[in-house]
Amino acid sequence: MNFDLNKLGNLSIENKRLIARIISVVESEDELSIEILKELYKKTGAAFRIGITGPPGAGKSTITNQISKHFLALGKSVAIIAVDPTSPFSGGALLGDRVRMNDIGMLDKVYIRSVATRGSLGGLSKKTIDIADVFDASGFDYIIFETVGVGQSELDIAKIAHSTIVTLVPESGDSIQAMKAGLMEIADMFVLNKSDRPDADKAFISLQSSLQLRNFSIEDWQPPILKTSAISNIGITELVENIERHRLFCSNNINCAKKRSQYAKERVINIINDFFIKEVFKNNSSLLNNSIEKIINGNLSPYILAEQILRNYKSNFDNIKSNQ
Ligand SMILES: Nc1nc2c(ncn2[C@@H]2O[C@H](COP(=O)(O)OP(=O)(O)OP(=O)(O)O)[C@@H](O)[C@H]2O)c(=O)[nH]1
Ligand SMILES: [Mg+2]
Secondary structure, eight states, X not given: OOOOGGGGGGOOXXXXXXXXXXXXXXXXXXXXXXXXXXXHGGGOSOOEEEEEEESTTSSHHHHHHHHHHHHHHTTOXXXXXXXXXXXXXXXXXXXXTOOOOHHHHTSTXXXXXXXXXXXXXXXXXXXXXXXXXXXXXXXXXEEEXXXXXXXXXXXXXXXXXXXXXXXXXXXXXXXHHTOOHHHHHHOSEEEEOOXXXXXXXXXXXXXXXXXXXXXXXXXXXXXXXXXXXXXXXXXXXXXXXXXXHHXXXXXXXXXXXXXXXXXXXXXXXXXXXXXXXXXXXXXXXXXXHHHHHHHHTTXXXXXXXXHHHHHHHHHHXXXXXXXX
């Protein structure tokens, strides 16, 4: 793959062809992608990143669509990353009634992209974060991540989003109480969507009482619960107001700052992990593959094999060093 790094100077939200080209290099995880990511990082930092998660069919795409329209009306630009291969954004819909974003997808100030994470270790893939950097460097004002609330990716979303919205629906009434502790903790705000449906008030009270069980300190942001009926654009203005209120709160808050530095550290560690694993197995994948049978049969301890692989890696590394 080749790419002229000088072209990065032309990166802008108007240049969708260039954005698409860069994303495809980033997705390929070619060595070139690292050069590109290193170079464009200096242009990042201005975009505000919003994560929307929740159970399948809760209305995440409908909400994404509505808040995007809201931002567009203010003259802002929006990049949307649908983190899920079955997302309607990718066209691979499982459910017939999924919302499609065609009405905003064609606009100049909108870029929609889906990313597959299934099969990648640890939920949200590295690619998702890298693609967000591409959008950020291109100058998008908002980046919205939609992730379906299944598995690890919903919890990871909080690491890359400045504001995380957890979407629930009245029917999730009982499951609100049983909601995973993790999900409770990542929410900067709860959206009770489809509040046009019966039982919305009951679900609201149930969510409110589960939240009251949590202890907030004075420095903590208190996640509001917002009722929306996204399909009719009801409650969307309040939602956007709360996103902006949270943004302002976090711009000057010690806990938000701590969270950000923790995640930045994690990102570096993940990059090193990835790099290290690749390096270690450059010359050792056959040793691993050929020894698996012995491990299964109880003839070789996985610890011994791991040590052997690391020793090989180290002696290879020492050889390279002494030849330099
Ligand atoms: N009654 C009602 N229906 C809604 C509302 N918001 C969305 N829907 C409908 O719920 C269905 C699912 O909406 P989506 O926005 O696709 O939900 P999603 O959470 O993105 O779904 P997945 O991506 O499949 O997890 C669609 O038929 C929407 O029209 C609402 O406020 N009230
Ligand atoms: Mg969706």
